[in-house]
Amino acid sequence: MREKTLRLIVAFASTHDAMAFEETCLSRGVPGRLIPLPREISAGCGLAWSAPPGEEAAVREALDAAGIREQALRPCLV
Amino acid sequence: MIYLDNAATTMHKPQAVIDAVAAAMSTFGNASRGAHEGALTTSRVIYRTRAKLAAFFGCPKSEQVIFTCNATEALNIALTGLFHAGDHVISTELEHNSVLRPLYRIREEQGVSLDFVPADKKGCVDYADFERLIRPETRAIVCTHASNLTGNRLDIGRIGKIAEAHGLLFVVDASQTAGAARIDMEEMKISVLCFTGHKSMMGPQGTGGLCIRGDVPIRSFKVGGSGVQSFLTVQPPEYPTHLEAGTLNGHGIAGLSAAVDFIQSVGRDTIEKKETALMMRFYRGVSEVPGVTVYGDFSTEDRSPIVSLNMWDLDSAMAADELAQTYGIATRAGAHCAPLMHRALGTEEQGAVRFSFNWFNTEEEVDEAVSAVREIAEWARP
Missing domain, CATH: 3.90.1150.10 (Aspartate Aminotransferase, domain 1)
Structure with missing residues (x-):
């Protein structure tokens, strides 16, 4: 089992938003990847973007560029 | 034959469509159901196909491209989800049963009233009839882009202008035109465009959808698994999830994506x-x-x-x-x-x-x- 590390997690309202955000991050070089939505962020299921904790500014800029309103954006041990 | x-x-599909479906059938997981590579691969193809179709039809928001299994399902979703008791809808005598039967159903079950623009012996309409039939409770014009019997096309740009001038929704059945005829939802003032993937788009059967322009709320037609917001007791309100319960036809959508590419390359x-x-x-x-x-x-x-x-x-x-x-x-x-x-x-x-x-x-x-x-x-x- 991998050891948990602190990550910046972004949760989305829909898979479409998650896909749009991934595309935007890839095009802008924002590091991270899609992961299953951690329970600490929200119960249920869905996708979340996991980014290094120091990338909040880049992540917020990417959200703006993609025109996405996130459901949650905060650090989390995953 | x-x-x-x-x-x-x-019947004859571009080879790229056949190849795309075959490849999808050995590589696709379930879109929106997990974050492993199989699921993400499918989600990405579906996401990109929405974007392609939105651009192809002039639909401003790709998340408002909703996948269905055919135009009939798209029309059922739109026509049963848009109207309320007392609303009046104008359609035409050119329509296929995929428009007529949902309209007859909402007349019986929802108390919506209907009028049909008549066709003459050549299957043509008088566009003045659309305006003549509008009354205070009229909510929408619903019509085909082309008759599946005669091939006659309606001037949907002209009808769209009539709809917009009177503040009406404009729902178009593009079963006989999508893929071959020029369609621009923005320019033609189309509120909801219903299309099938397996006719002139040359994609697989079991594909189609509706494109929604602007802020047009449509009630959920079916509810169920969405892969997101699982503890909600209702279907999530965001498009496309709001109208897409259950597993999508990812294999077919991969073929539809290749079909759009083929049309645009030719x-x-x-x-x-x-x-x-x-x-x-x-x-x-x-x-x-x-x-x-x-x-x-x-x-x-x-x-x-x-x-x-x-x-x-x-x-x-x-x-x-x-x-x-x-x-x-x-x-x-x-x-x-x-x-x-x-x-x-x-x-x-x-x-x-x-x-x-x-x-x-x-x-x-x-x-x-x-x-x-x-x-x-x-x-x-x-």
Whole structure:
């Protein structure tokens, strides 16, 4: 089992938003990847973007560029 | 077989479509259901296909491209989800049952009232009738882009302007045009565009959708698994999830994506010109045959590649069977699920034999079909 590390997690309202955000991050070089939505962020299921904790500014800029309103954006041990 | 039943479905698909479906069937997980590579691969293809279709149809928001299994499902979603008791809807006599039956259902079950713009003996409408039928409680105009029986196209840009001028929703059934005819939702003021993937888009059966322009709330038609917001007791409110319960046809959507690429690589306009030329070649050929009656308006080439005809008083079913059995030519006989159109043309009893053309047809095939019609008409001469 991998050891948990602190990550910046972004949760989305829909898979479409998650896909749009991934595309935007890839095009802008924002590091991270899609992961299953951690329970600490929200119960249920869905996708979340996991980014290094120091990338909040880049992540917020990417959200703006993609025109996405996130459901949650905060650090989390995953 | 000479396949001239493309208005029902295109049998010959681009190889890229076939390859895309085959590849998807060995690599796709379930979209929106997990973050492993199989699921993400499918989610990405579906996401990109929405974007392609949004651009192709001029739909401003790709998340408002909703996938369905065909145009009928898209029309059911739109027509049962848009209206309320007391609303009035205007449609036309050109419609297929995929529009008519949902409309009749909401008349019975939701208390929506209906009026139909009449068609003349050539299957044409008077556009002034749309305005004439508008009343204070009118909420929408719902119409086909082209008759599946005659091929006559409606000027949806003109109807869209009427709808916009009166603050009405405009719902278009593009079953016979999507992929071949130019459609721009923004320019044509279309609120909801319903399309199928397996006809002139040349994609797989089981694909289609509706594109929603602007802030148009549609009630959920089906509810269930969404892969997100699982503890909500209702379908999530965000498009596309709001209208897409259950696993999508990812394999089919991969093929539809390849179909859009094919159309754009050849050029939609190029495809339309070839299909129109084949249709007009056939029309000119059969028009000279004694005893042949062709239905529809051929005074313009701005029409879908369909020619419906009868030979003397020969039963259209018998004619189509003769074409298939003796000449190996696939056509469609009968009523074509277009009862009001047949009534307007006076062909309720005889039906009609429909020949419909596609990018993959050839002039040689058209000429063989003309010869076959000539021989059958001579045989049927009273």
